[in-house]
Amino acid sequence: xxxxxxxxxxxxxxxxxxxxxxxxxxxxxxxxxxxxxxxxxxxxxxxxxxxxxxxxxxxxxxxxxxxxxxxxxxxxxxxxxxxxxxxxxxxxxxxxxxxxxxxxxxxxxxx
Amino acid sequence: xxxxxxxxxxxxxxxxxxxxxxxxxxxxxxxxxxxxxxxxxxxxxxxxxxxxxxxxxxxxxxxxxxxxxxxxxxxxxxxxxxxxxxxxxxxxxxxxxxxxxxxxxxxxxxxxx
Numbered sequence: 001x002x003x004x005x006x007x008x009x010x011x012x013x014x015x016x017x018x019x020x021x022x023x024x025x026x027x028x029x030x031x032x033x034x035x036x037x038x039x040x041x042x043x044x045x046x047x048x049x050x051x052x053x054x055x056x057x058x059x060x061x062x063x064x065x066x067x068x069x070x071x072x073x074x075x076x077x078x079x080x081x082x083x084x085x086x087x088x089x090x091x092x093x094x095x096x097x098x099x100x101x102x103x104x105x106x107x108x109x110x111x
Numbered sequence: 112x113x114x115x116x117x118x119x120x121x122x123x124x125x126x127x128x129x130x131x132x133x134x135x136x137x138x139x140x141x142x143x144x145x146x147x148x149x150x151x152x153x154x155x156x157x158x159x160x161x162x163x164x165x166x167x168x169x170x171x172x173x174x175x176x177x178x179x180x181x182x183x184x185x186x187x188x189x190x191x192x193x194x195x196x197x198x199x200x201x202x203x204x205x206x207x208x209x210x211x212x213x214x215x216x217x218x219x220x221x222x223x224x
Contacts, residue, residue: 004153030210041148041199043215086153088213096167096209098144101153 002027002091006102013077014110021072021105023087031090032063033099034072036083043086046072077109113138115204115216123222124192132187132219134202142166142208143185145177146201148218154201160185161208189221197223 003026013019034046047054047061054061063070074081084106088099116135124130136143142161146154159167160179179185189196199220203213
């Protein structure tokens with residue numbers, strides 16, 4: 001099956017800093033999503049981005065499908081951005097195998 | 112608009128017991144998927160249902176089963192519970208299943224003692 005690697009595994013930043021989270025995947029995909037998991041376990045949708053670039057406020061994401069990676073940018077970090085960020089992909093031609101998640105990036109924003 | 116709703120939110124069961132978890136998808140969505148998330152890991156795919164039929168199954172034992180009802184809601188059943196089944200169980204709703212954006216419920220936290 002498809003492999004998903006996220007980096008870095010942990011990231012500690014001061015409030016106001018910018019950050020870049022990376023997701024590498026091993027095969028072609030027809031779905032790629034970024035999620036933020038809050039302390040209560042809820043997965044919050046950030047982007048549905050199998051290819052191209054999208055922006056939503058302080059967050060933006062870029063997926064380069066031909067090179068099999070995606071980047072999530074967080075600018076002017078706030079303490080509420082803390083949590084775990086997951087990249088999840090659906091392999092092209094993989095049948096109904098659902099989303100394959102990476103292990104996540106644990107982000108801590110300090111005041 | 113209501114999002115994906117799951118019940119119950121928390122559950123404590125004893126080893127060997129059986130458990131049923133429930134999920135209602137977003138109105139208009141026809142596909143429901145189930146995931147298991149153990150502490151410190153990303154969610155793992157268990158099942159996908161579309162139009163009341165199983166379309167995909169992850170690498171989980173036969174103790175895990177699910178079904179989807181005519182109103183597109185779904186149940187996940189786990190028999191003969193093991194301590195290792197303790198996890199957050201997440202339900203995802205999507206329009207068609209494959210290649211469409213998935214939206215997750217708040218999850219059911221199952222503890223097996």
